[in-house]
Amino acid sequence: MNARSSTTTLSHLLLHGVSRPQTGALPRLFSRAISQKTYTLNNGTKLPAIGFGTFQDKEQQEGAVYAALNAGFRHIDTAKVYDTEEFIGRAIRKAGVPRNELFLTTKLWCNDFHPDDVEPALDETLSKLRTEYIDLFLMHYPCTFKRGSERFPKGEDGIMQMGETTYVDTWRAMEKLVQKGKAKAIGVSNFSKGEVINLFDHGSIVPAVHQMELHPYLQQKSFVEWQKSKGIHMMHFSPLANQNNFYRDIYWATGKANTTHLIDEPILKEIGDKHGKSPAQVALAWGLANGRSVIPKSVVDWQIKQNLESDFPLDEEDMEKIGSLDKGLRFNDPSSAYNWKLYSDLEGAWSK
Numbered sequence: 227m228n229a230r231s232s233t234t235t236l237s238h239l240l241l242h243g244v245s246r247p248q249t250g251a252l253p254r255l256f257s258r259a260i261s262q263k264t265y266t267l268n269n270g271t272k273l274p275a276i277g278f279g280t281f282q283d284k285e286q287q288e289g290a291v292y293a294a295l296n297a298g299f300r301h302i303d304t305a306k307v308y309d310t311e312e313f314i315g316r317a318i319r320k321a322g323v324p325r326n327e328l329f330l331t332t333k334l335w336c337n338d339f340h341p342d343d344v345e346p347a348l349d350e351t352l353s354k355l356r357t358e359y360i361d362l363f364l365m366h367y368p369c370t371f372k373r374g375s376e377r378f379p380k381g382e383d384g385i386m387q388m389g390e391t392t393y394v395d396t397w398r399a400m401e402k403l404v405q406k407g408k409a410k411a412i413g414v415s416n417f418s419k420g421e422v423i424n425l426f427d428h429g430s431i432v433p434a435v436h437q438m439e440l441h442p443y444l445q446q447k448s449f450v451e452w453q454k455s456k457g458i459h460m461m462h463f464s465p466l467a468n469q470n471n472f473y474r475d476i477y478w479a480t481g482k483a484n485t486t487h488l489i490d491e492p493i494l495k496e497i498g499d500k501h502g503k504s505p506a507q508v509a510l511a512w513g514l515a516n517g518r519s520v521i522p523k524s525v526v527d528w529q530i531k532q533n534l535e536s537d538f539p540l541d542e543e544d545m546e547k548i549g550s551l552d553k554g555l556r557f558n559d560p561s562s563a564y565n566w567k568l569y570s571d572l573e574g575a576w577s578k
């Protein structure tokens with residue numbers, strides 16, 4: 227089944243004035259009209275097309291998520307390894323957005339991949355987020371690290387120590403959480419095509435979402451078409467590409483990010499000028515035009531608002547021009563640090 231898109235009509239959520247807060251929460255004030263496209267995932271649930279990323283700047287995330295919720299974001303993306311779940315839980319409570327209006331995504335980290343550790347890890351996350359269920363639970367990477375409390379369990383030789391179980395065992399444990407209702411949908415992140423096929427062969431649930439690096443510099447056309455045909459919705463992480471300075475600074479980076487920032491590309495500027503939008507908004511609109519969701523991160527108020535206003539149509543000519551920006555440039559590739567050949571059959575892999 228393919229993910230379907232819809233734009234809410236009356237369901238353009240018009241939130242005005244003061245709405246009823248959850249117990250103990252502050253009243254919430256909304257004065258802006260919120261218009262949000264959604265996609266229907268292969269489990270039937272609706273995912274807002276534009277979500278909010280929370281990787282980095284953890285001490286600023288409570289304020290940023292609060293601002294994002296007030297601006298109208300209804301999908302928040304986090305992960306155990308970001309250490310932002312607790313801040314997000316607080317921001318949601320403060321904003322008083324009812325749980326059933328929110329879509330929350332989190333990710334299982336690689337030292338919790340032993341099947342017996344999966345449910346306790348999610349329970350800890352749910353408690354930090356102050357919720358009884360997660361809308362989307364993702365396996366953060368396909369590599370299994372040594373079981374235990376260390377998130378990056380390296381040996382004395384500096385090499386990552388791997389676990390004894392595989393991501394297929396982890397997937398089956400995640401499937402049980404869907405049956406229990408603790409996760410509405412499950413999916414993957416940073417998987418290769420071969421690894422997705424392995425889940426098809428040995429699991430019983432088709433991943434609802436693949437959260438993967440996608441932006442005009444890394445378009446992965448054949449892989450995205452194949453996943454779409456299998457009913458897997460794709461969510462762009464780092465949708466602004468090398469705008470995130472992390473990719474310039476991190477020790478495993480290959481220097482690939484030290485080139486022109488995507489949002490400084492003259493083609494995006496020219497298209498943006500035509501539509502009265504910024505280059506960043508064009509990069510996000512390109513994801514939506516392809517039927518995929520995006521999760522830009524920002525801690526700056528005007529950028530947060532601007533990112534939510536990125537649902538506008540691009541012309542065929544715009545799409546062709548953006549298509550020409552594809553360089554197979556993958557910025558997020560910690561293969562050497564994680565002791566695992568990530569993206570091995572995909573574009574822009576470390577070995578290519």
Ligand SMILES: NC(=O)c1ccc[n+]([C@@H]2O[C@H](COP(=O)([O-])OP(=O)(O)OC[C@H]3O[C@@H](n4cnc5c(N)ncnc54)[C@H](OP(=O)(O)O)[C@@H]3O)[C@@H](O)[C@H]2O)c1
Pocket residue numbers: 278279280281282303304366415416437438462463464465466467469470471489504506507521522523524525526529530532533558
């Ligand atoms: N699954 C995974 O392995 C994985 C990997 C990476 C990311 N993610 C998820 O994807 C989210 C987004 O990716 P990302 O954080 O790497 O990068 P991103 O959202 O593509 O870019 C973030 C950078 O762009 C800036 N920015 C945001 N909006 C802007 C705008 N309108 N104009 C100009 N600059 C703007 C931000 O600045 P400020 O921060 O200064 O506001 C920040 O420096 C993450 O936060 C995380 O939730 C997942």
